[in-house]
Amino acid sequence: MTATPLLVGRDLHRTFGATPALAGASIAVRPAEIVAVMGPSGSGKSTLLHCLAGILRPDAGQVRYGEVDLSAAADATRSALRRTEFGFVFQFGQLVPELTCVENVALPLRLAGTRRRPAERTAREWLERLEAAEVAGKRPGEVSGGQGQRVAVARALVTEPRVVFADEPTGALDSYHGEQVMRLLTEAARRTGASVVLVTHEPRVAAYADREVIVRDGRTRDVELVG
Amino acid sequence: MCIVTVMSIGLTLLGLLEPGPRHGYDLKRAYDEHFGQDHPLHYGQVYATLSRLLKNGLVELEAVEPGAGPDRKRYAITDAGVTDLDGWLGRPEQPEPYLSSTLYTKVVLALLSGRPAAEILDTQRTAHLALMRTLTRRKAAGDLADQLVCDHALFHLEADLRWLELTTARLDALAQEVVR
Numbered sequence: 001m002t003a004t005p006l007l008v009g010r011d012l013h014r015t016f017g018a019t020p021a022l023a024g025a026s027i028a029v030r031p032a033e034i035v036a037v038m039g040p041s042g043s044g045k046s047t048l049l050h051c052l053a054g055i056l057r058p059d060a061g062q063v064r065y066g067e068v069d070l071s072a073a074a075d076a077t078r079s080a081l082r083r084t085e086f087g088f089v090f091q092f093g094q095l096v097p098e099l100t101c102v103e104n105v106a107l108p109l110r111l112a113g114t115r116r117r118p119a120e121r122t123a124r125e126w127l128e129r130l131e132a133a134e135v136a137g138k139r140p141g142e143v144s145g146g147q148g149q150r151v152a153v154a155r156a157l158v159t160e161p162r163v164v165f166a167d168e169p170t171g172a173l174d175s176y177h178g179e180q181v182m183r184l185l186t187e188a189a190r191r192t193g194a195s196v197v198l199v200t201h202e203p204r205v206a207a208y209a210d211r212e213v214i215v216r217d218g219r220t221r222d223v224e225l226v227g
Numbered sequence: 228m229c230i231v232t233v234m235s236i237g238l239t240l241l242g243l244l245e246p247g248p249r250h251g252y253d254l255k256r257a258y259d260e261h262f263g264q265d266h267p268l269h270y271g272q273v274y275a276t277l278s279r280l281l282k283n284g285l286v287e288l289e290a291v292e293p294g295a296g297p298d299r300k301r302y303a304i305t306d307a308g309v310t311d312l313d314g315w316l317g318r319p320e321q322p323e324p325y326l327s328s329t330l331y332t333k334v335v336l337a338l339l340s341g342r343p344a345a346e347i348l349d350t351q352r353t354a355h356l357a358l359m360r361t362l363t364r365r366k367a368a369g370d371l372a373d374q375l376v377c378d379h380a381l382f383h384l385e386a387d388l389r390w391l392e393l394t395t396a397r398l399d400a401l402a403q404e405v406v407r
């Protein structure tokens with residue numbers, strides 16, 4: 001593992017009011033690498049993910065994505081990156097309830113300017129890869145939790161992002177369906193060569209990653225930052 | 228991973244004989260296929276176990292085919308063998324409480340001697356997670372039987388990790404109690 005990291009967070013700090021959510025967190029993610037961010041609840045995992053993805057700005061420290069200083073970049077640059085280079089999977093509530101599942105998966109392509117037919121054709125292929133072809137025409141409210149998460153993974157991957165950010169993607173699922181989502185998510189990421197930042201407090205979920213970074217009280221330990 | 232303990236090899240062979248008589252080598256093959264995983268049975272083990280079962284009246288020789296050598300014998304389960312098998316399958320296994328753990332001992336010794344106990348826990352966590360990754364990769368390549376065997380190990384390792392997490396969170400309190 002000597003490749004130059006694609007995404008680096010360096011000594012990140014972030015407080016919410018009086019709460020220090022991050023107090024010196026560092027992480028480096030290489031291309032096509034799957035890294036689990038682990039730690040107890042409230043330790044700062046989600047805040048770290050939000051800083052890395054350019055959703056939140058750290059109070060101090062730096063986030064570098066490729067050549068871009070994400071922590072200093074203009075809002076427009078950050079949101080453009082999120083749309084074109086990043087994919088997101090959260091615990092729940094991320095699908096648009098009024099759209100069918102295939103329309104949900106096609107949405108990122110539509111927003112990027114792809115016409116409806118080709119966008120939905122690609123979306124269907126992704127639903128098939130995620131073993132969720134049967135829910136294409138249903139609305140999110142009509143599918144099970146596991147199916148919904150597989151649709152969400154398809155939507156995160158449909159633009160073939162360089163980095164997928166997944167925050168407790170199996171948090172609302174039982175172990176059987178959680179494992180299924182993890183197997184399909186990691187298979188898909190390995191196929192497209194995407195890096196994955198996987199936030200989880202569950203060891204069996206983290207075991208799908210290549211390695212883990214532990215966050216405790218907003219800090220990470222012994223992280224060597226190459227590059 | 229050895230999934231059948233030495234104690235239960237005899238009972239496992241009885242279970243494999245219940246559907247019908249088998250030769251020793253055939254029995255070994257069936258055993259290895261279902262339970263052997265990384266630890267196939269030795270022929271010596273099979274025949275030693277069978278002769279013990281024979282002596283105890285739990286199996287009998289069905290027929291001795293012409294020729295020489297142990298493989299000519301076919302073993303069949305007896306009524307007493309079925310009773311033993313029935314009893315074993317119906318009895319719950321003793322839940323293993325793991326009340327004395329080497330790791331706990333190490334943590335206490337570290338606290339007593341002023342060594343960094345948190346590092347012991349961290350090192351263990353890293354080792355556990357590494358094994359869990361190996362098993363998860365093996366699961367991806369394996370059939371359903373292999374997956375279930377790996378899952379059993381994964382759930383146990385996860386339980387250890389929960390204990391590590393809880394102990395890490397309570398280390399200061401433990402130190403106060405231990406170092407008095």
Ligand SMILES: Nc1ncnc2c1ncn2[C@@H]1O[C@H](COP(=O)(O)OP(=O)(O)O)[C@@H](O)[C@H]1O
Nearest residue numbers: 016019020021040041042043044045046047048
């Ligand atoms: N938007 C917010 N406003 C106020 N406090 C927050 C906010 N987000 C996170 N926090 C606090 O920051 C700490 C870290 O939160 P978080 O990053 O969500 O942890 P984790 O994901 O590990 O559970 C917690 O104490 C949490 O309450």
Ligand SMILES: [Mg+2]
Nearest residue numbers: 045046047167
């Ligand atoms: Mg969180």
